[in-house]
Amino acid sequence: MANDTFRAFRAPVLLFASLLCASCGGRQLSGGDGLPGGQFSGGNGARGTPKVLLFGIDGVRPDVLAEVATPNIDALAAAGWYTDRARTTNPSVSGPSWSSMLTGVWPDKHGVTNNAFTGRDYATYPSFLTRVEAARPELATFAALDWVPLAELDRVSLAELEDDPGPVLPDAIDVREVVNGYDLGWAEADGEIAARAARHLAEADPDAMFVYFGNPDETSHRHASIGAEYRDAIALSDSHVGMVVDAMRARPTYADEDWLVLISTDHGRRADGGHGGDSPEEMIIFILASGPATVDWPDAATSPATAADPTATPSSFIVDVAVTALAHLGIEIEPRWGLDGVPLGESMPGRRDSLPGAATGSSSAN
């Protein structure tokens, strides 16, 4: 993400304004739709069939992301909405963090505080894809991942709960593509995930997709570092994002579709590659949203709270991702669901949340 637009997010507000205009009017999306000025097809008004493509890239620190060449992610951000001041769960560990991103609630509700997924209550707080299937079963849902516990829990885990709802991405989802990153190797596994997601976009008609890449997190753990290997892994993830987004744009019906592309991560990490604690390096995450729907969103980086005070409480949270996806699909968020997130375009500067169940996490893999 080494470009001026991203460095500008730490610059004064006047610079924000000028760069915003530049990014609104002057950027062409890579592999874009051929319209001038980097605009998405459709425009305001009749935007077509709403669809969501959520990428989850495990363990990507926003400040490192900003230093790595990531042209595909940059192009999406330049034409969309981006914050590097969002916040994840405590503990900053994959199990609870992905659970919060996918369900839209904090760990005190979904119950997951570790990578064994003990205590999970996905029956009460299902993933956004599961909610799509319940609310609009005619919509087509898809998930592809190479960290297996997100879609398959072993028998011991399953036996722990009565009426167990299964993993956070259960078989209620129409199509699940599961690859084991530990078996295949994480870089190759992520490539396989990207290929399967791209193929699905070419051959099927998905409405809501989650595509998970695990290689950056696993690479950083393996090398106990956020150095060159980790940065190369982030660059590879960017190319995988590009593969899938290119397939999305190549759909024959793309001009009649209103895709919202979301990209985020579950947690940051320390310089030694570990994570699980509540330091800013571990807790601060990025969230990207790109598509016609984001054109009118207030820009996260120019909110008065963050512009005036770089240490201000983040105005966006990992729990906002699922709610944003549901809102974009036109699914009414019912108060009885108890969701903690709000749609990103409606996030208020300085919005605060509680940090329930502030357990101490481990720094083991994921």
Ligand SMILES: [Zn+2]
């Ligand atoms: Zn993780």
